[in-house]
Amino acid sequence: MTKVLERLGHQVDYPEDFTCCGQPAFNSGYWDEARAVAEKVIGMYRSAEIIVGCSGSCGAMMMTFYKELFHGTPLEAEAKAHAAKCWEFSDFLVTKLGVTDVGAKFPAKVTFHDGCHGLREVGLKKQPRALLAKVQGLELVEMDAAESCCGFGGTFSVKFPMISSAMGEVKCDSALKTKTDYIVSCDASCLMHIQGLADRQKKPLRTMHLAEVLAKQ
Amino acid sequence: MSTIAQTFKETARRLTRDLRHRSLIQNALGKYYVGRDEKKGRFQNWQEARQAAAEIKWEAVNHLDTYLQEFVKKIEARGTKVFWASTGQQACDYIVEVAKKHRVRSIVKSKAMTGEEIHLAQALEKSGVEVVESDLGEYIVQLREEPPYHIVFPAMHLTRHEISDLFNKKLGSAPTDSPEELTMIARRTLRKKYCAADMGISGANFAVAETGMISLTTNEGNGRLSTSLPRIHVALIGIEKVLPTLDDLALFLPMLATVGAAQMLSCYNTLIGGPRQEGEADGPEEFHVVLLDNGRTRLLADAEQRDTLHCIRCGGCLNVCPIYKNIGGHTYATTYMGPIGSVLTPHLRGLMEWKHLSFASSLCGACTEACPVKIDLHHHLLQNRRNAIRCKSPWWEKLIFQGFVILMNRPLLYRLGVKFGWFGQKFHGLIKGTKIDPMYAWTQSREAPQLALHTFKDYWRRRQS
Numbered sequence: 001m002t003k004v005l006e007r008l009g010h011q012v013d014y015p016e017d018f019t020c021c022g023q024p025a026f027n028s029g030y031w032d033e034a035r036a037v038a039e040k041v042i043g044m045y046r047s048a049e050i051i052v053g054c055s056g057s058c059g060a061m062m063m064t065f066y067k068e069l070f071h072g073t074p075l076e077a078e079a080k081a082h083a084a085k086c087w088e089f090s091d092f093l094v095t096k097l098g099v100t101d102v103g104a105k106f107p108a109k110v111t112f113h114d115g116c117h118g119l120r121e122v123g124l125k126k127q128p129r130a131l132l133a134k135v136q137g138l139e140l141v142e143m144d145a146a147e148s149c150c151g152f153g154g155t156f157s158v159k160f161p162m163i164s165s166a167m168g169e170v171k172c173d174s175a176l177k178t179k180t181d182y183i184v185s186c187d188a189s190c191l192m193h194i195q196g197l198a199d200r201q202k203k204p205l206r207t208m209h210l211a212e213v214l215a216k217q
Numbered sequence: 218m219s220t221i222a223q224t225f226k227e228t229a230r231r232l233t234r235d236l237r238h239r240s241l242i243q244n245a246l247g248k249y250y251v252g253r254d255e256k257k258g259r260f261q262n263w264q265e266a267r268q269a270a271a272e273i274k275w276e277a278v279n280h281l282d283t284y285l286q287e288f289v290k291k292i293e294a295r296g297t298k299v300f301w302a303s304t305g306q307q308a309c310d311y312i313v314e315v316a317k318k319h320r321v322r323s324i325v326k327s328k329a330m331t332g333e334e335i336h337l338a339q340a341l342e343k344s345g346v347e348v349v350e351s352d353l354g355e356y357i358v359q360l361r362e363e364p365p366y367h368i369v370f371p372a373m374h375l376t377r378h379e380i381s382d383l384f385n386k387k388l389g390s391a392p393t394d395s396p397e398e399l400t401m402i403a404r405r406t407l408r409k410k411y412c413a414a415d416m417g418i419s420g421a422n423f424a425v426a427e428t429g430m431i432s433l434t435t436n437e438g439n440g441r442l443s444t445s446l447p448r449i450h451v452a453l454i455g456i457e458k459v460l461p462t463l464d465d466l467a468l469f470l471p472m473l474a475t476v477g478a479a480q481m482l483s484c485y486n487t488l489i490g491g492p493r494q495e496g497e498a499d500g501p502e503e504f505h506v507v508l509l510d511n512g513r514t515r516l517l518a519d520a521e522q523r524d525t526l527h528c529i530r531c532g533g534c535l536n537v538c539p540i541y542k543n544i545g546g547h548t549y550a551t552t553y554m555g556p557i558g559s560v561l562t563p564h565l566r567g568l569m570e571w572k573h574l575s576f577a578s579s580l581c582g583a584c585t586e587a588c589p590v591k592i593d594l595h596h597h598l599l600q601n602r603r604n605a606i607r608c609k610s611p612w613w614e615k616l617i618f619q620g621f622v623i624l625m626n627r628p629l630l631y632r633l634g635v636k637f638g639w640f641g642q643k644f645h646g647l648i649k650g651t652k653i654d655p656m657y658a659w660t661q662s663r664e665a666p667q668l669a670l671h672t673f674k675d676y677w678r679r680r681q682s
Contacts, residue, residue, distance in 0.1 A: 002677075014677050016628065016674055016677065016678065017628040018628075019624075019625045019626075019628060019631045020625045022625070024618075024621065025618050025621055025622070026599075027580065027599065027602070028602065028606070028614070028618065029576075029599075029602035029603045029604075029605055029606030029607075029610070030606055030610070030614075030615075030618040031603050031606075033618040033619065033621060033622045036622045036626065037621070037622055037625045037626060040625075040626050065599075068596075116579070116580070116581035116582055116583070117580075117582075119582075120581070120582035120583075120585070120586055121582065147583075148539055148581075148583070149539045149579045149581035149583065151539070151579060152579065153578065153579025153580055153581070154579075154580075156576070156577070156578060156579045156580070157579075157658075157659065158658035158659055159576055159577075159658070160226070160229065160576075160577050161658050161659065161661055161662055161663075162226075162229055162230040162233045162234070162662075163229055163233055163540055163543055163544060163577065164579065165233070165662040165663065166233035166234075166239070166543040167539045167540070167543060167579065168663075170239075170243075170539070170542075170543075192666045193663065195664070195666070196659070196663035196664045196665065196666060197662065197663045197664075199663075199664040200662060200663050200664050
């Protein structure tokens, strides 16, 4: 992601102390603990003009859920200001910068998985596809179940592994039918789940983050 | 973990491995999606229709006291007897009493989820009355002595062969593969029941305040027969079903049909405003409306989740839910299954016993996207989780998340943790996927991701220097 942004002429900074947005605690019902982590994140990015993240899910946490998490607390205004500065990577390129061609070249057949948080909380659908369409040599083949959940769902995947894995199987089967080289997505966590399941079940699937594709030249 | 939660997990484990079940449900819903999207396309603007429906429901639910009184005043004026039931028990007692008073021996019941909610059929049967479900799907699951599998499609988990076997066993009919013949077998049996019944029970899809009428939707005409042939008609209605005006039905009937059954309009839409009036040739002699609270006013008091009362029981959220599609309707073990059930059940039956349903979700949001009245379903699941943890959190989990805060808020510790993880992972293979593996919950069915020795942070540091 930094390579692509710098290629486009932007100055990128990264607060080395950044660790996590706090979503695991938030999704598990531990909102006090999530707030403790989120507070630190907000402070860390206070001076940033724009915050770009390469995860629809973490993006949704900062853009949507921080507002809910800090609702009625002294940090509410700041959480809102923080949310307003946040962008998901593909959305930032296409919507904010108006760029679809980042000069990437990747001769492969890929299918795209819409991560749920990116799709439904952030509104990512056309943006990543617009970017993929401009990658030289790349062919996108849509799978039937592009919009259906891969089954990860954070702590859900370990609390209800049987349901989570069954959902992943449906996803993998749908992707396999496209006979593509890679499943590309805006969320590393979905890809980790899909890859983990495919590897265990010896299904010939390879996953790749959109940023990795766009960085190829 | 409560026994209910334990049973949920065990049943879910069994059904998620059942590939026949998975493909059965996938196939059934595959046709539904095509039909639903085609019908959605016939709305001028589906998103605006959703918004309008949500606003009407918001108005109705936020002024429920006014609209309910208007509805009752108008429907009573035509001779309807109205009973306000605070609890399911009160509603059951009242209906059993009405049946006793009129020496009712047999009842035909058209589909009503409120009836399932308060176990009405069981209460009536206990008092010695025969209750026959008249909706085909409901009739099938009644013969199987099991609850409905889905709010709208109660028998969607069964194949025609299974239904044929069931009819053969219970009704003595000849085996057949034809859905039409199966329907005719049920129809022949049910016709006799309609004629013999002294009482008909229905729910209501909507209650129109402006005109004091209930609106009933079916596809088989069983609603009309159940409510007009017998001497007495009892309608059991959740108080949230009220709509302000008759015009509202112009939006809600096609919307319910579209999302509920992939139809432009259901086959039979009936408005009932009272018992048989003077000079009328048909209709029941007595009409009772039982308005059911059963926890709904508690939900009304919850500003955060009040919109859950918008629900029109279309089942649209079930049809898109990847959890529902994998574990099926019975696994939830509650009246309302799927996403709406996971949100609603903790309110109706108690958070601590039913919280597991709110945790059993990947929070993908497909339900919220599908909901025609825009209930914020997946966010309500998050709120239920928060409320459950506030009430009582497992000590070990609390400890994990306190540890999570310490690790995440101390970057040096975090970095050390990642390096330790990388080192530890080298030995992971020895125990991977076994019960002593600390990552067993993940590795029982998936490979663990490989931690990188050189992380992005390392790359960034090198670059900066």
